[in-house]
Amino acid sequence: MADQQDARPFVFTEEQRELRTAVRKFAADNADEQAVRRLMESDPGFDTKAWTRLGSELGVLGLSVPEEQGGVGGTLVDQAVAVEELGATLYPGPVFGTVALAIPALVAASDGPVRSELLGPLVEGTRTAAVAVADRAGAFDPAAVTVQAARAGDDWTLSGTVERVVDAAAADDLLVAATGPDGVALFAVDATAGGVERTPLTTLDLTRRQATLRFADAPARLLAGPDEAERVIGHALVVGSVLLAVEQVGASQHLLDLTVEYAKGRLQFGRPIGSFQAVKHRLADMLVDLEHARSAAYHAVWALGDGSDDPALAASIAQATCSEAFARIAADTIQLHGGIGFTWEYQAQLYYKRAITDAALLGSAEQHRARIARLVLDTASGEAAPAVATG
Amino acid sequence: MADQQDARPFVFTEEQRELRTAVRKFAADNADEQAVRRLMESDPGFDTKAWTRLGSELGVLGLSVPEEQGGVGGTLVDQAVAVEELGATLYPGPVFGTVALAIPALVAASDGPVRSELLGPLVEGTRTAAVAVADRAGAFDPAAVTVQAARAGDDWTLSGTVERVVDAAAADDLLVAATGPDGVALFAVDATAGGVERTPLTTLDLTRRQATLRFADAPARLLAGPDEAERVIGHALVVGSVLLAVEQVGASQHLLDLTVEYAKGRLQFGRPIGSFQAVKHRLADMLVDLEHARSAAYHAVWALGDGSDDPALAASIAQATCSEAFARIAADTIQLHGGIGFTWEYQAQLYYKRAITDAALLGSAEQHRARIARLVLDTASGEAAPAVATG
């Protein structure tokens, strides 16, 4: 995994296939369904030791962090492989806050002592982070920032509230967008510092927690000034959208496999329910949705690396496709399992709640479609429009 | 069929059931599929003798015309029964122009010699009419009128163009909205008069023809002045929308019956295709669509008579529901018939083209939904909104 471009879109290298196997095994060993259930009802909601091993032993939390920043210098494809496998088991841990958002934000920021100090422990899995940035439909909107930054000499303090920040309740570091005298900048706040109040929320998806953050003159360190904050945050949101899409693909594949197996084994009327067209055709549609989701997510992963597509467009294509696909596949999984699929004891509900949650994060499918319309339809030419018969 | 309110919504009287039987028999005798095909490729596109018998013998062209205006004084329910049955066979004739629009417009206009002179022959089926009124989404829009009226003493002349007027190519009388010195009024124009140029168009649905009308100082007679033109035209469009909906229901029922019979008799893999869930469930969905369309159309028919609902809302509910239902049922009819359904020789295509045509007339389903949103959603209260859990 040297610092390299992935040569051919959609083709994984041998190393990447090995990486996939390793992460899958780790997830199976550390986050089978029983473990997920136990952790989601415990505090802090994930196994901190296992998280550290993911970072330190497997080294999969900052795969696309450049070597000069202390990473392994892999590509976003590498990171995507790991996230997809973690998504398949609903791996409990701050994948969204730390891996999808915080680390990409830090990588994009200019070099400096704050970045150096933060990045290492996040990649190592010894600390975790959450990103408290107001996104509007998955894009950064400086006007929506609700935190104020005040300067006193070299020191900064933040004040304000950010609602519903994923992975914030257990995070060690908070990356916070705040409006200072020169504009919006990105700050790092130690979550245990004075002036930081965290209110954990009861979430629909117990495996992906949220908290509301209140800052009252909380001490902060400047990470990216107004000159680059928008770019840094924008980058993090695009990478986060793409990794979220990949995670959605991993979970969707798991559900399709699960439901196919169930449809083969479950007998009603003396035959497997998968032999009925109503079941078979729904599964075929799930397959099509999954294939499309996978293609859209992978395209974005490669495009962000090789610059073959507008990153914002590729990310929106991925999110618009994967959010709907995962939600539909999860709903159909429940339907095809019948009553059992609706019980607390069966795993389908965990994935359904994740699907609904993911669909609402970083912009809805409708919002991403609106962005695609701006980028694609508004620039289209009507020159080749087909003739319309006029009678 | 005395002048009466229909007492119970959705319940047809014995007389109405007899009327249905009579019209059905007439349509079967005069407009079986071979006759429809022969007529649609001939001029004027329908059997004028049969049309006259529909009016004079069966008396079903002006069923809701009050007795004092020379009609039989029935209700809109009576008229709907006849139109539904004519729709079931795609009866070729100016049902849309004459029965759905022109007669209701004349009935709504104030009494006067022009109305009296026109109404009788239309009801008798000795003359036919078309209505050249700019509708926007099925509602009258005076600003969209493209014809100018000029007065010279007691005489009027019209100038301007109206595109794509249904049933206009063969019509004897044209009811035309035109802007005069005091505003928009409704005029009657003899289609054979000087200054009237009619350009027949090749229509998607050969059983429902259109023509573009050009008036160059064409002599016209005032039917409804600016004081009442908007009300008269609005009434005609509402009644027309509702009768169009009923016609869509008649045709949809025919297609469902046809397809069910085909699915029972067509064997593939040694069994009737209707025994496959893919076919059976599609037919079940067609049934649901049809039931909904029928309910929405009948509701509007009764509501216009008994005032139990806002006519514009009831008409939009009917059109939004029936346009989509008929188009979907017609498309599914082709699909479930397989290759044969796509041929010129099979009747499915005739209905499909009618469905697509009807969906575009008097406002699209989307436009009617927008109107419903204005009438229903914009006036709704948020008081009883369910609580939203906030974690």
Added chain:
Amino acid sequence: MNTAADSSRVADAARKVVQEHDPTRVPTREFLAACFDAGLSWVHFPEGLGGLGVSRGLQSVADGILQDAGGPVPFALNPIGYGMAAPTLREHARTDELKRAWLRPLATTENIWCQLFSEPGAGSDLAGLATSAVRDGDEWVVNGQKVWTSLAHRARWALLLARTDPDAPKHKGLTYFVVDMQDPGVETRPLRQMTGQAEFNEVYLNDARVPDAHRLGEVGDGWRVAMTTLMNERSSIGASGSRRGTGTIADAVSLWASRPDLHTPVLEDRLTRLWLRAEAQRLTSERSRAAATVGGPGPEGSVGKLVGAELNQQVYEFCMDLLGPEGILYDDYTMRDMERTDDWRGPLQQRFLRSRANTIEGGTSEVLRNILGERVLGLPGDLRADAGKPWKEIPRG
């Protein structure tokens, strides 16, 4: 049948009950007992069994007067009892004494009823159920596991469908019983749903004993008796219509009205589509009701279940999409039993999760489309793997 005289008689009886037992003052059970004794519980039942022997359509006359005076909706208090048990008992219980002994406390809601039909291995294929009943003298010994039983922990009596002849084809080997839920062989365990609540139960039958007198219908005739129960499940929809915009769609419309900041044209069109679908279904029910008075009922029962279930899901999906990130929170997943059947109307997110069961419970949407295709449109049935085979030879799993 549906004469004006009958109508007056029902109305008079109802007015008398209301007068003598003001429902806003007397206990519910006392009021419902008076209704039963006056023949107003099910007006089409025989006199003495909670009815007046008049046309069923007149129930709305009684309900209107009783409820206008503040009386309860008894169906909501004892849904299986009123909706399914009462018509089945009336038709199939073996003596008038038993009918009366069961029906009066059912009507007063002193005795709640539940239903022991579905099993883990018999969902859509109800007739494939495995719970056995073996005759032992004057009694039957029942063993098996039932599931999706609502109100089991509060019920005094249960309607049970069990297999008495595993050698017969599956529809032929079933017999119908009334089971005492206090029998020591009956164990009820709450079944937790994805909402966190336990609306349903699993019921384990371990050598539960049922007197033969509590058998409904003949041995081996259970499927036919069950059809009575299931058919009546639907007709309990009632004779009065609902107003435009009520029901689940009201949640979406009122949420929409309360949050103008979240409006988009695309969401508006989507909500209007849902409103239209709800309205078309409401009008279809009205039409069905009108048709029932002049002819047989149409296909609207199954249409209503199918459309309503899918619409519920779409309505709450819309609400969640409207709320976006605000919607992905919850109130409380702590497991709790449902004390009343309407407890599930919690916050929006709970209704949203709950709606996923709508297309499964009470007949899956797949089964309902089969029913519409076969029973309404007359399409041929699917090929059967189990036709005519002895039940014990049919593969299960």
Added chain:
Amino acid sequence: MNTAADSSRVADAARKVVQEHDPTRVPTREFLAACFDAGLSWVHFPEGLGGLGVSRGLQSVADGILQDAGGPVPFALNPIGYGMAAPTLREHARTDELKRAWLRPLATTENIWCQLFSEPGAGSDLAGLATSAVRDGDEWVVNGQKVWTSLAHRARWALLLARTDPDAPKHKGLTYFVVDMQDPGVETRPLRQMTGQAEFNEVYLNDARVPDAHRLGEVGDGWRVAMTTLMNERSSIGASGSRRGTGTIADAVSLWASRPDLHTPVLEDRLTRLWLRAEAQRLTSERSRAAATVGGPGPEGSVGKLVGAELNQQVYEFCMDLLGPEGILYDDYTMRDMERTDDWRGPLQQRFLRSRANTIEGGTSEVLRNILGERVLGLPGDLRADAGKPWKEIPRG
């Protein structure tokens, strides 16, 4: 296999053909003959039969050079010939002489080919076909009716699937032949579509005679041979990808761009959904193509047909809804035969009507969902009414 040396060899051959037979100057047939003789028609075919015996993936190398120089797309000129007949003849024709005699004029488009598979009674259930072939000395006598035959009136040769043993189970009693379309027992009648045109034909076989030498594969082995043909139908999609926004979706996007007066937010969202679906499918094809170079092809062939067909319909439905009343006109319903296969790209309304066939032709969407469910996901097959039965005992109609 796919060595750099092979690639150079193909490229050199292609450049030589282009140099010696400038496609912008010489007649098409002459150019295509040169391609055949140089082994560039199907590079993976043996030398002498239009190929070079190299990897199939290198076809794109040849096509790129030939078409960049202005050469025709031969598949478009003889689609059944190139797409289905060639691979079947190569594998199953009985002598190399026959192969060469058929393949070269096929490649030059001197001989157009058509396919006689579907019948009025055998659509989705192709293996149930009834056209009979009865042996008569060195010949076979063929009787029956075929349908959905494109190019029949221009074709010199036809691929025929006929029943040679009605007593065998349906898949076992079929044999595959090459039929001379000039045989007096072959009658072609145009079959008019709802567009007014006749893109397809009915073909009546009345004692048509086929030499046994023109049989492909063994007697009774026709189904297996036909699978070669049908599998190759899909793989003819080609090795090169399509650009974003091309294909049917371009019609909708360009119509949209040309009519800003008709825009609404709801229509915009609908069009964006269609664009997204087209793009996701395009990317899926790209992914499949990438995967094919490192492993087996995925399920994308059937996915592509299924998605593409339904998308075409939705795209043109969108266009019609966009146009509203302007769209319900037509140009000309006068019946006319199709002279070229791309003639159907007439005005929008014609494309709209034509799209209704997309979910039927080449495998209905229902059949494709069965294929995805059974062959890709491994779900069990449906119960069969015809399994193992002699064909003649299977009900038809």
